[in-house]
Amino acid sequence: MSVRISTAQFYNTNSSNYTNNFAKLEKTRQEANDNIRVRTAADDPVAAARLLQLEQQQNMLEQYSGNITSVRNSLGSAESTLKSIGSILQRVNELAISSGNASFTDSDRKANADELGALEEQLFSLMNSKDENGKYLFSGSKGDTPPYARNTDGTYTYQGDQTQLKLQVGDALSLAANETGYAAFEQALNTSRSQTSLTAPAVDDGRVSLSNGQVSGSAVYNDRFRSGEPYSIEFTSSTEFKITDASGTDVTLEATQGGKFDPSGTNTEISFRGVDLRLNISFQAGDSANPDAAIAGHTFSLTSKPDEITGTRSPGNASSSQVSGATITDPVAYKAAFPEGAVLKFTSATDYELYASPVSADSRPVASGTLVGNSATAMGVQIDLTGPAAAGDSYAIKVDTHQNQNILDTVSKLRTALKTPIDSDPVAKQNFKASLDSAIGNIASATNQVSSSISDIGGRGQALDIQAETNEALSNENTLTQKSLRESDGVEVMLRLQMQTNMLQASLQAYAKVAGLSLVNYI
The missing domain is CATH 2.60.40 (Immunoglobulin-like)
Structure with a gap:
């Protein structure tokens, strides 16, 4: 049995071989020209799938890079503004301390109050700063709402929220691009959370003055002081006092020097359960004969300020x-x-x-x-x-709750205290000293809070730098991997090109012979 192959079949087969070899050669020529091996999934399905994953990763890394730039710019604006606020608070603190100078008169304090007024306006403006997009820096997610508003009574209200606007800057890292006014300004601990009042004698004779106190140890105050209030501070002589808690238990030993004090000391400080109080004894005419009797019986209540x-x-x-x-x-x-x-x-x-x-x-x-x-x-x-x-x-x-006090309210209260005349009023002088103590403590607290926010921004900046380096390394590795998958081996391409050229020439010769065959050749 024999198989007959027609001339048409020879013709078609050789024509197809020639066409295929020519197409392969053209593809290899193009690969040799631009050095690209994988153009479509048909070229290398596995490599094409991997390239798609790598391209998606590269796009995400580019998005991270843009987010890093946005976060860095936003944090830079916030940090610069906070540093300006810190500088103003430093000047406010200098004015507060100088205002306690014993030689200062009402006019001197008023001059300081006038400067404080200008600083207060600067603070108000800075705390309501906007970014390059016209959004308020410290309003949280309420970027179109000014974070601080001035009330009719001269106090200030925070109108923003506590939301941190986070952006993805790495596969496993999101960072807040903003600093809220709540965190930077509202969480400053209020050192003026306690108060005293004279309970005996019924009419203040001016002999014993006890300030409202300043909270110097917040943890001790919250853990120990709050659980035992109200306290009674009774002066038993001109050199000793006794403190009892709400249950009547004697807790005097927890006070400075166990309840002893020097009556000749000016503004003697008493520390008790996280609260520092200033004591001032003013003997009057005839008291020297029996100083103990003159002071004994003076009693004060000591409590936290009510909400x-x-x-x-x-x-x-x-x-x-x-x-x-x-x-x-x-x-x-x-x-x-x-x-x-x-x-x-x-x-x-x-x-x-x-x-x-x-x-x-x-x-x-x-x-x-x-x-x-x-x-x-x-x-x-x-x-x-x-x-x-x-x-x-x-x-x-x-x-x-008096737990916290924002910066603007602290400055406003200090300004009011400095404008109040005290030169001819001993009681007003004592009240002023209490207000000054409160202001100095709260300014320090506010400064610490602003510094804490600046440090937090710095920490996020360092995290951004590290993540940016990580992303850049990933991007470089991604680029190299894509190149190895997509691009050709030059030596292999040239060898293949030579081989396919030879095959095409062979196909062309075979095609030419088949095309020239006819019955006449055999006659």
Whole structure:
């Protein structure tokens, strides 16, 4: 049996071989020209899949690079602004210390107050700084809202939030691109959290003065002082005092020198459970005959400052009623659940609901009730209004626990104290000294908080530098890997090119012979 192959089959086969070899040669020529081996998945499916993964990684690394630049620029603006604020606080501290000079008069202190006023305006402006995109630096996620607003009573309110805007800068690292005003300015510990009051004699005779005190040890104050208040400080002689806690236990040994003091000392300091108090003894005519009798019996109470609750009406309220005051009527219920920030909303002229701040569309009330007269009571707090409310009215309720005090309020209070005349008023002088102690302590606390924010930004900057180096190394390795997968081996390509050229020539010769065959050749 024999197989017959027609001339057409020979022709077609040789033509196909020639075409295929020519196509391969052209592809190799192009590869030799641009050195690219993998153009499509058909060239090398495995390499093409790996190249796709590498390209995606490279795109992500480029995105990280852009994010690193954004974070670095934002943090740079915040750091520069915070350093300017720190410089102003340094000058504020110098003015505060100089104002305690015994030779200063009311006019000298007023001059310092005037300079403080200018510094206060600078601080207010810097704390409301914007970035290059017109967004407020320290408002958190509320970039279109000024972080600080000045109230009608001269105090300042933080209007931003605590949100840190994070950007991905590496496969496993996200960094905050902003520093919130809450972290930088609102968390400065308030050193003026205690207070004293004379309980005996009924009328102050001016012999014994005891300052409100400054919190020097926050941890001790929170752990030890708060658990034993209110305290009674009784002077038993002109050189000794006794301190008893709320249960009547004698805790004098925890005070400086075990309750002993030098009556001739000026502004003698008493330290007790994290609180430093300034004691001043002023003997009067005739006291030298029996100094112990002159001082014995003077008694003071020592407690933490009670929480202060204030309210502000919403500008869009239908009524003109405002919050006139707030009173804690049930301390247990108040301490258990009353939020530090709340919103009182009226669903009718008499019915109200209390929400914890911030209020969102899905927020639920934490308490509700009906007005009694012009007073609303919720969770142990009675909130008094100046008049009838209207449906839709809302009021922002803020609780001041005295735990923290923002920088602007500290400067404002110091400025007020410096403007108050004290030259001819011993009581005013004592109050001024207490205010000055408070200001100096709180300025130091505010400075520390700003410095802490600058350090935190510096830490993030270092993390950015390290991540940028890591990303660059990954990008370089990625580029090399892509090159090894995509590009050709020059020697191998030239050998293949020579071989395919030879094969094409052979195909061409075979094709020419087949094309020239005919029956005439055999006759």
